Amino acid sequence: MRFSILNCWKWIVLWISPPLLSSLFLYSTEKEVKCVFVVLLMIIYWLTEAVPLAITALLPMFLYPLLEIMSTKQVASTYINDTLMVFLGSIISTVAIEQSNLHQRIALRILMLFGTSPIWLLLGFMCTTSFISMWISDTATTALMVPIIEAVILNIMEQKKSTLSTITHNNNNNNDLTLNGNLDPKEVEAIENRRKNSFKMERDSNKDEKAFKLMRRVLFLSVTFSSLIGGTGTLTGTTTNLIFKGMVTNLEGDNITFANWMLFAIPGLIICVLLVWVFMTLVFVRKFPKSDNEKVGSFIRSKYNSLGPVSFHEIAVLIMFSFLLTLWFFRDPDFFKGWAPALHPKESNYINDASAAMFIVCMMFVIPANPRDLQNSKPLMTWKAVNEKVPWGVFLLMGGAFSMSSGIKESGLSKVIGRHLNEHLSGLSPLVLQIVVCTLSMFFTEVSSNAATSTIFLPIVKHLAESLHISPLRFMLPVTVVSSFAFMFPAGSPSNAIVYEAANLKVPEMAIPGIFCKFICLSVVIGMSNSWAYVVYNMHDLEPNAFNTTLQTTVL
Template identity: 35%
Template sequence: MVTAVYWVSEAVPLGAAALVPAFLYPLFGVLKSSEVAAEYCKDTTLLLMGVICLAASIEKWNLHKRIALRMVMIAGAKPGMLVLGFMCCTVFLSMWLSNTSTTAMVMPIAEAVLQQLISTGVADAQEDYDNIESPEEDSGSVTSPCRAQPTAVTIPEPEKPLDRKDSPYPTKRDHMICKCLSLSITYAATIGGLITITGTSTNLIFAEHFNSRYPDAKVINFGTWFIFSLPISIIMLILTWVWLHFLFLGCNFKETCSLSKKRKTRREELSERRIQKEYSKLGPISYPEIVTGIFFILMTLLWFTREPGFVPGWTSLFEKKGYRTDATISVLLGFLLFLIPARKPWGHTQDGTPKDSNPDPLAPMITWKDFQSLMPWEIVILVGGGYALAAGCKVSGLSVWIGRQLEPMNGLPPWAVTLLACLLVSTVTEFASNPATLTVFLPILSTLSETLQINPLHTLIPCTMCVSFGVMLPVGNPPNAIVFSYGHVQISDMVKAGFGVNLIGVMVVMLAIMTWGVPLFQLTEFPDWAIVRNVTDSL
């Protein structure tokens, strides 16, 4: 309870609060100090370390920037399509990098485009207004009888540019575009983090909790999670884009999605020019980028083919089963990045000249400093604290007591239990950090599922995804705070847009768990691997 209060209130840093079980359990005789210490480093810790090695290489050699700019160039410069392009590249990057890192990478690129939009809009609006102030310059010396009846024709006056002292935006529409693009990036980072088991820390917390509590399950791995979550993210991406377009850009989807080759506006041309200029600064693709891309593809393929389920995976080639996990792959490839030189060991450089002399020609792809700058040690300690809490609940009998208190919910159908849990979790996570919220709720939801004879995955997976939907306030998660710091959006904008995104997320997750999730995880039956954990058997 002490740790949970500290997590929710954030009176002390989350990592520091996670250390409370390390000294309270031994002092009160719940667990030995050595037993508590063993809970703080699990398989997911090594998995995270390997992924961070790859992320460090991606960031160091600007592969993320090349991918983002290329995808935005493909999308085009129409405001609606520009937003969709940024959302797609953010989703893709967030699959492999942390949501916070992805947002921090993409927002400066988006801000450069927005500033170009604003500066162009100011010039255009001022030019139009000046033309209205002096119409005789355009009328020439031709006179007409119609000139004597100015009231016969009503010419709409273009919007006067806003006073720069009051607003930095030339028009209200420009402000709406800035809001839409800024919010779309934080929402896309959240959506992308759902797709892979390593996409966000809450997915890792769930995976380790589930595998520790149900060691015989063998149903959660990179492949099964990807198959389940990819359709969710695609549907959420489309619906979120539609919602933001409707809220900030209006309902003219026909113009946004039009493929006509009509002449582009000055703003669109300058925006595309700015993006192309940023892309040209990267130069030709470099040798380290190629190596990083190969490692990225290799890691993904090895994760998928380890135990795909429908065919034997590459782990079947080994005699002993169960020794190799996704962490084995990530740590191996991450370790190799410290060994492989960042300079091409043969041929010429990209410009055709021989390799120049380098003080350290064997400098590796990444250094320990690169790795350490990205490694989220607070999350590692936080996850370990959650495991320690779960171990204490098991030994002390708290799990059994919670199971007794939840027995009155026996009359509810599984979908209702899951929906109530999702709504509760998505509400709490608006005011508390995502990892802390999930760490508190996972043991409770596991006990609830066991008590009600529901497949634990029926409640755990939806709640794990819904805990990421803290998108209504800047304190909901770090990507929200990053976007808010740029000053384009107000809290009222985040609440209004985030409420719709939250509802979309809960509905899509519930749709998934009631449809394609049923055959994928066998959710219609209470599995054997959960029966041994059934708390009602021990009452």
């Protein structure tokens, strides 16, 4: 085998990057410069994935103490915190939903609420996907919806084939009658008209085949787009949201709650889904093949009925998950006194979302899935399922993100970044800066994981906002949301990869609709960040400058 540099690029990145960066930055004794070395090395490894993302996240654990940026104890404390416990609790809860098969029942039930014409079928799939993706991962949601779409498309195709087969059979009978003679001229004319129509239908079959391929492609794309949009609706919906919460909590305080995040994100989520649906409808749906709506609806109902009656396992998981959401939402909402401050009036943050999550997790391991047969019953959740389904590497990735951000602050690099950004960008308005950083983040996430993108960009935009004396939320909120909009390429997210393979897509077939949907969603996020965010945090009655100052000191 001939040696090729292209085949060894990962090894080149692994071994060339550290000495090259160290020659540029490690000559200095200043902590800020040493921190630049660590940050750039992590960014290079995250972008190239020369080593697994989770392993790159461990670099601060030995580089920060070695370079005297932070002590080992300080760094280690950033890898386990309450945000990670919230993430663990939410993941285990969603694994319980999958194990009980509740997610499939919910998906089919929601589809039954929508019509089965092409327009409403598309909206039904998008709304179903985005709703489920708020609670379980976009990857699991997409994997759930793919076989349902395949079954619906197959059912419509079989209807078409059945209709064409019937017409062909009738034509053969008509030919026999015509050959036998003894037919009225009007009957002969009617037979000839039917024959012509059948020939036309046969000619149109090729067009129908193309239309089916288009319908299949659009439904698959709508599912992956909706799953990524849906994950932005809750704090636990995607890793990027939790990284944002962790950075805000670690650096400023705990005022980003499950309730006020949903209050901010869900209106934008709904608008994004509706606008993407309108775009898909105007561009593609008119080319969809016609189908028997009643038969499609009957098929979806039969799929739902095949699940059988609702089991105790499903009911119990639904109750526990609903209880968890209730505890999160009403722990400490902004609009009235929550249950946590009521229990501990002197320490309003004594109990946080992690405590509620772990309580529900423990309950799922002690409640039987089948109380009628206790001897053979398993609990609602088993450790085997947790061990197989929980993405443990994501914990290290999030811990690495928090460590990198803490090192930037402890080393003083944040002040240096802020000073330079203020010098070069102070002439631009906050809105223009917001659009620029969000656009960069939105396209950066196509070549890097969503979590890595938010990890890299959030500390930068936070220090940019502070250097300009405006609220960090003004940049951090939209950057967090748009980091999930990896619509263009299969490598952008696991859900894209699933759809790309299942629908046998070509890259342009995903990239062209994806870029339009990106800018649609970006416009919505920018608009919501400069309007609804003011209302959510009770700052809408202040002037913009007062809003920035007050929000920075009170909310963050």
